[in-house]
Each structure stands twice: as structure tokens, then as C-alpha cells.
Amino acid sequence: MCGIAGVIHRDGPADIGTEITRMLQSMKHRGPDSTGYALYGPADDNIVIRFVLAEPNEAGGFGMDERLEQNRSEVERRLGQLGAEVDQITSDTGYAFRASVKYRGELQPLADYLEDIPGCEILSLGNSLEIVKDLGDAETVDKQYSLGSFWGTHGIGHVRMATESDVDLASAHPYWAYPFSDVAVVHNGQLTNYHQWRRRLERSGHRFQSECDSEIIAVYLAERLQSGVNLEAAMKESLDDLDGVFTYVCVTANELGFAKDEMAAKPLVLFESDTLVAVATEEVAIRHLTNSENITRDPYEREVKVWQV
Amino acid sequence: MAGVGTKSGVKYDARGLVEPDAEIPHVSEVDGKSARFDAGNLTTRQINLELRDLIYVQGMEDVTVVNPGSKNSLGVGILKRVNLTFEGSPGWFACGLIDGPQVRIKGRVGWALAENMMSGTVVVDANAGSLTCAAIRGGDVLVNGDVGARTGIDQKGGTIMVMGDVGINTGFMMQRGRQIIAGNAGDGLGDSMYDGTLYVGGTVASLGVDCVEGEWTDADTEFIERKYRIYDLGTPPTFQKFVCGKVLHNYDSLEPSERKLVL
Numbered sequence: 001m002c003g004i005a006g007v008i009h010r011d012g013p014a015d016i017g018t019e020i021t022r023m024l025q026s027m028k029h030r031g032p033d034s035t036g037y038a039l040y041g042p043a044d045d046n047i048v049i050r051f052v053l054a055e056p057n058e059a060g061g062f063g064m065d066e067r068l069e070q071n072r073s074e075v076e077r078r079l080g081q082l083g084a085e086v087d088q089i090t091s092d093t094g095y096a097f098r099a100s101v102k103y104r105g106e107l108q109p110l111a112d113y114l115e116d117i118p119g120c121e122i123l124s125l126g127n128s129l130e131i132v133k134d135l136g137d138a139e140t141v142d143k144q145y146s147l148g149s150f151w152g153t154h155g156i157g158h159v160r161m162a163t164e165s166d167v168d169l170a171s172a173h174p175y176w177a178y179p180f181s182d183v184a185v186v187h188n189g190q191l192t193n194y195h196q197w198r199r200r201l202e203r204s205g206h207r208f209q210s211e212c213d214s215e216i217i218a219v220y221l222a223e224r225l226q227s228g229v230n231l232e233a234a235m236k237e238s239l240d241d242l243d244g245v246f247t248y249v250c251v252t253a254n255e256l257g258f259a260k261d262e263m264a265a266k267p268l269v270l271f272e273s274d275t276l277v278a279v280a281t282e283e284v285a286i287r288h289l290t291n292s293e294n295i296t297r298d299p300y301e302r303e304v305k306v307w308q309v
Numbered sequence: 310m311a312g313v314g315t316k317s318g319v320k321y322d323a324r325g326l327v328e329p330d331a332e333i334p335h336v337s338e339v340d341g342k343s344a345r346f347d348a349g350n351l352t353t354r355q356i357n358l359e360l361r362d363l364i365y366v367q368g369m370e371d372v373t374v375v376n377p378g379s380k381n382s383l384g385v386g387i388l389k390r391v392n393l394t395f396e397g398s399p400g401w402f403a404c405g406l407i408d409g410p411q412v413r414i415k416g417r418v419g420w421a422l423a424e425n426m427m428s429g430t431v432v433v434d435a436n437a438g439s440l441t442c443a444a445i446r447g448g449d450v451l452v453n454g455d456v457g458a459r460t461g462i463d464q465k466g467g468t469i470m471v472m473g474d475v476g477i478n479t480g481f482m483m484q485r486g487r488q489i490i491a492g493n494a495g496d497g498l499g500d501s502m503y504d505g506t507l508y509v510g511g512t513v514a515s516l517g518v519d520c521v522e523g524e525w526t527d528a529d530t531e532f533i534e535r536k537y538r539i540y541d542l543g544t545p546p547t548f549q550k551f552v553c554g555k556v557l558h559n560y561d562s563l564e565p566s567e568r569k570l571v572l
Contacts (some may be wrong), residue, residue: 029381069471069489099533264439264477267420282440284400287379298438298457300495301477302462 001161002173003030003281004186004268006249007289008154008256008307011275013042017150020157023227023285024138030281034172035141036133038251039155043128047107047181049099050123050131051075051114052125055168057117057135059095067119068095074117075099090190092145096123096134096255108179112207115129120251121170121209126182128152128253133172139282147222153309154256156249158186175215177222178207182253185221187214189266189280197242217248225252232306235259239302249279257306264301271296277307333358342370348383349376356383364391379419384412386479390429398425404431407448420457423450426467432540439476442469445486451540458495461488464505470536478517480507480551491546499551503558508533508548516551523552 007016016039024035047307052069055214058064072089075097080084084103091097103110111122124131130150134141138159158173165171177183191197191213198208198216206219217238224234235250235257245265249258258279260268271286271294273279278286283296299305328563331354332412338347343364348356356374363369364387373394377383384393388408394562395403398416408427413434423431426445432453439457442450446466457474465482474492480499484547486506493511500517507520529550 045570262477267439269419269438282381282400283398283417284379284380284381287398295435296398296417297436297455298420300474301458 001163002188003027003159003285004156004173004188004247004249005158005184005258005285006154006251006258006278007155008277008309009164009275010277010307010309012088013151013153015148015150016040016152016155017147017287021138021142021147024157024159025286026288027280027282028137030104031161031215032137033162033167034133034135034160034169035138036131036158036173036186036282037147037155038124038129038131038157038159038174038176038186039147039150039152040128040150040182040251040253041130041150043253044100045102045127046100047084047103047125047127048130049101049114050097050124051099052096052121052123052169053117053119053228054095055170056093056095057168059093065094071119071153072097073082075114075120078113078117079103079153082113084110089202093134094219096132096145098130103250107181115209122176122178124176124184125171125179126253129176129184129251130180131174131176131184133169133174135169135172136172137169149299153254156184156186156251156256170210173212173214175210175212176217178209178215178219180219180222180226183218183225183250185214185218185248185250187217187246187248188268189243189248189261190244191216191246192244213244214248217242217250221239221250231255231257232304234305234306239304247281254309255306256297257304258302260299260301262302264299268299269296270299270305286301331355331358333362335362336360337363337372339367339369342368343373344369344371345373347375349378352460353380353382358387360384360387360393362388364393367432370563377416380486382498384410385407385414398435400503407431414485417454422452423448426450427466437475439560441471442467445469449536449540451542456491460490461486464488468536470540472542480505480520483507487532489536489548499553502553504553507551509551510546510548513549513551519554519557520551521554 087100089099119184174186176182194213247268249265269283328362332340337344371392375396377397377399379400383399384404386406390409394413401419405424410429412431417435421440424443424550428447431450436454437456441456441460444463446465451470458476460479462481464486466486472491477495478497483505484503489508491510495515496514497517499520
């Protein structure tokens with residue numbers, strides 16, 4: 001049982017960090033273990049890399065501060081080595097970092113080279129996407145990363161109740177579609193053909209950051225998008241290709257969409273107006289977003305909808 | 310048990326349960342046998358404590374909850390004949406396990422409305438989520454909008470009326486009771502049903518296993534017209550009737566003692 005949420009503003013940017021925090025906090029009962037955000041700010045020429053160099057429960061260990069500093073310097077060195085010009089590297093926590101870089105090259109070699117540093121995991125990479133995830137509820141993570149100041153057009157979030165894997169960052173959502181720029185997914189459900197798809201995608205040269213089935217959806221969709229299929233068509237194809245019970249929300253630099261499996265077994269509520277679209281596992285989240293009574297509905301089985309910014 | 314405070318002021322216990330030490334808020338405006346309170350700033354537990362106090366201790370006959378705020382599990386376990394109105398939308402599991410109240414929801418409602426309801430009525434002005442009326446045993450539920458998937462799953466009695474569309478597997482494994490669906494039905498209607506009757510006014514995407522078209526009788530016409538009259542729903546459309554084909558499950562008429570002999 002997890003909770004997912006998504007918001008897209010069709011009339012310009014808003015304080016989506018705060019908005020998604022309100023939605024996720026209202027669904028804390030669905031998953032208090034970790035909380036994650038994929039937020040989209042205005043597109044920039046720079047690439048933003050969100051990465052961690054240690055798990056939260058490792059930070060503060062013996063000699064860890066020194067190791068984190070060494071590895072942070074190594075990230076900067078490797079970025080320079082690949083021709084990326086670093087504007088800024090900041091950290092809110094000591095183990096999670098945000099780098100803003102000028103870079104025109106291929107993303108996969110960059111991501112692979114950085115992840116080769118011990119403990120380094122790239123959470124997101126893109127011109128407007130920033131993934132933030134950590135342990136605890138939404139208010140905790142919001143405060144830790146100052147998400148109240150994040151201004152953007154759309155975003156998704158996830159509250160996780162750990163059932164089949166650890167309470168750690170690697171298992172927390174959202175998932176970035178490594179190594180595709182600006183694609184992220186949150187998911188509620190289980191994929192029963194996970195291993196089949198993982199092997200298939202690995203044979204195509206993809207690699208995965210986690211053992212989580214949700215990551216498959218992100219990479220699956222990003223691969224379709226790269227081959228020229230639009231997001232809505234890719235999501236419709238996923239209903240036939242992915243087995244299991246699932247509802248997921250996918251975001252790209254300028255789109256947000258949801259898909260519901262053929263059993264409609266996992267919940268989602270949809271609110272749609274001329275300026276705002278919001279989806280969430282429970283209506284209480286939408287109520288906390290709009291602070292008013294809303295006309296919402298449950299999408300039906302095999303339903304896919306996509307909205308543009 | 311001491312709670313853990315948060316920025317929003319709501320307290321959680323170690324398992325994340327809200328308000329372990331909640332008390333009756335006593336915030337209602339009372340007028341004779343009628344009471345009304347604003348639930349906007351109350352937690353689920355506080356709202357239900359207030360309701361129970363009004364209904365069971367103070368003996369109110371009409372209770373109105375303003376601003377339910379889509380909170381989950383509101384109005385559950387009410388076992389008394391009382392008029393209960395929600396001015397706004399409750400969330401999931403609203404009015405579960407009730408026996409007797411006349412409920413009106415002036416808004417929409419989330420998943421699992423009136424789960425395991427025994428008797429009474431529930432009328433919803435807008436849409437309802439999936440698993441509406443799961444395992445209900447009696448009473449009437451009317452949803453004026455659309456509902457999600459698996460409406461009346463494991464239904465054991467009562468009548469479910471939906472003026473809009475219903476999703477996949479409506480009436481899944483239903484055992485008794487009736488559903489009147491004025492709109493369209495999704496795939497797998499009546500899948501694996503044991504008994505009961507489904508009336509559909511719109512189209513049916515597909516029938517589930519062992520669900521077949523039933524023979525229309527005067528009793529069906531009388532039943533539908535009566536329900537439309539009671540709830541002031543106008544003139545009923547033409548319905549199709551669906552029942553169990555009775556080939557999937559074991560439908561012999563043997564008594565348990567006779568079955569032992571046969572086996």
C-alpha cells in the first residue's frame with residue numbers, strides 16, 4: 001500500500017513543492033517510511049543532477065564525513081573530466097547533493113562515470129527535472145530539502161510503505177528513467193513480469209538502480225519515447241506489455257499522464273479543471289491541494305490520459 | 310500513550326495512527342433533536358467520536374456533518390435509525406458496517422462506501438469510487454453519478470442503484486440482492502456470481518463467467534418502478550436483466566447430511 005500524487009498546472013508555474021507536500025502528507029497513512037518528489041521547474045540550459053553519496057542511515061558514521069567530502073570532490077573532478085562545467089554543487093543533508101552543470105555531451109557516459117564512485121547514486125538528471133527522496137513523511141522531507149521554495153509547472157510524489165524491500169533511498173520512489181533526461185514515474189501496485197522485462201531491457205543495454213518493479217516502467221516508457229512514440233501511445237502499449245495490478249503516473253519535461261491496469265485494482269482519483277489537473281490515490285490528497293470541494297472521479301480500467309503543460 | 314506532534318498539529322502514535330488520545334470535541338450546534346458540526350478542523354477519530362456522542366448519548370435524530378474534507382472512515386459502525394447528512398465529500402470507507410441510518414452524502418465518496426452495510430439507506434449526490442457496497446447484506450444505496458470497479462463485490466443482499474456508469478467486474482461473486490445500473494457496465498459483469506439480479510440500462514462491455522441474460526417478469530418491472538418512485542428518479546429506462554447461469558459453482562440441492570452420504 002503506497003500513495004501516489006501528481007499535479008500539472010496548465011496556466012504557468014506554481015509552488016508545486018508545497019502543493020505536493022500537502023497532498024503527500026494527507027496520505028501519510030498509506031506510507032510513512034519514505035517520501036519522494038519529482039518536480040519540474042522552468043527548463044534551463046544547465047543540467048541539474050540530483051545525487052546521493054550515502055544512505056541517510058550511513059551518514060554520520062565513523063570517517064563518513066571525510067569520505068563524503070572526498071567523493072563529492074571526485075564527482076566534481078569527473079564532471080570536469082567529461083567536459084561539464086560545474087556552476088554549483090549544494091547539499092541540504094550532507095549525503096544528498098544538487099549539481100547544476102553546463103554539459104552538451106551524452107548523458108549515459110556521464111551518469112555511468114559518476115555512479116562508478118563508491119556510494120554514488122544519481123536520483124535524477126535533466127534540464128528541468130529534480131528528484132528528491134528521503135526517509136520519513138512529506139513534512140520531514142520538505143523541511144529537510146526546503147521544497148517550499150520550489151516553483152514549477154508539474155510534479156509527482158510518492159509515500160512508501162516498505163513491504164518487500166528495505167527502508168532506504170534506493171527503494172524509494174519516484175524513479176528516474178536512467179539515463180533518459182527528464183522522465184520519472186511513481187507507481188502503486190506490483191508488476192508480475194518484472195524479471196522478464198528487466199532481462200529484456202538489460203539486453204538492450206539499460207541498467208537499473210534498484211530491484212524495484214516501478215523502475216521498469218520508467219525505463220520502458222523512456223525507451224519508447226526515444227524511439228519516437230508519444231507518451232500517450234507508450235503508456236497505452238504498457239497496458240498490454242506489463243502484467244500485474246498497477247496504477248502509475250509518468251512525467252516528462254512538459255507532460256503528465258496516468259495509466260490504470262485492466263483490473264483497475266489500484267486506486268486513483270482524478271480532478272481536472274481548465275488550469276489544473278491533479279491525480280492521487282485518495283481524494284483526501286486532492287482536497288488538501290485545492291482546499292475546496294471538488295468534482296472528482298475514478299478513472300476506469302485500461303484508462304490512459306496525458307496532459308501537456 | 311503519548312502522541313508525536315507534527316507541524317499540522319495532528320498527533321500520531323508509534324504506528325502512525327492518528328490521535329491515539331482523542332476526546333469528544335463537543336463542537337456541535339444543537340437544536341432540539343438536530344445537531345450540526347463543522348468537521349473541517351477535526352480528525353477522523355474526533356469526527357466519529359462526536360457522531361457517536363450525538364447519536365448514542367444525546368439521542369439526536371438528525372445530524373449534519375459540514376466539511377468532511379474527504380477524510381476516510383467517517384460515519385462507520387452506526388447501528389441506529391438516524392438521519393445523517395454529510396455536506397461535502399467523505400473519503401474512503403464511508404458509512405461502513407452501518408445498520409439503520411438514513412445517510413445523505415452531498416458530494417462524492419471514495420472507495421468502499423457502505424461496506425458490509427446491514428440496513429438503512431445511503432444516497433450519494435455525485436460519484437463513488439471502487440468497491441462500492443462491498444459485501445452489503447441489506448438496505449438501499451443510491452449513487453447518482455458514476456462508480457468505479459467491482460461494485461457490490463460479494464454482495465449478500467440489499468439494493469445498489471447507480472444512475473451513471475459502473476466499471477469492471479460489477480457484481481463479482483455476488484450472492485444475493487439486486488443492482489440497478491442505469492448507465493453502462495464495464496467488462497466482466499456479474500463474474501462468478503452465485504445468485505442475485507443485475508439490471509443494466511446502458512450497454513454491457515462483456516459478461517463475466519457464468520453471468521447470463523435473465524427472463525424478464527412483471528415482478529422485475531414492479532421492483533424497478535417502485536425503487537424509481539421511492540427515490541424520485543423519474544421514469545426508468547429499459548433495462549436488461551442478468552442473473553447467474555448456475556453452471557460454475559456447486560448448485561445441487563442436497564442437505565449437508567445427504568451430501569455426506571453421496572460422497
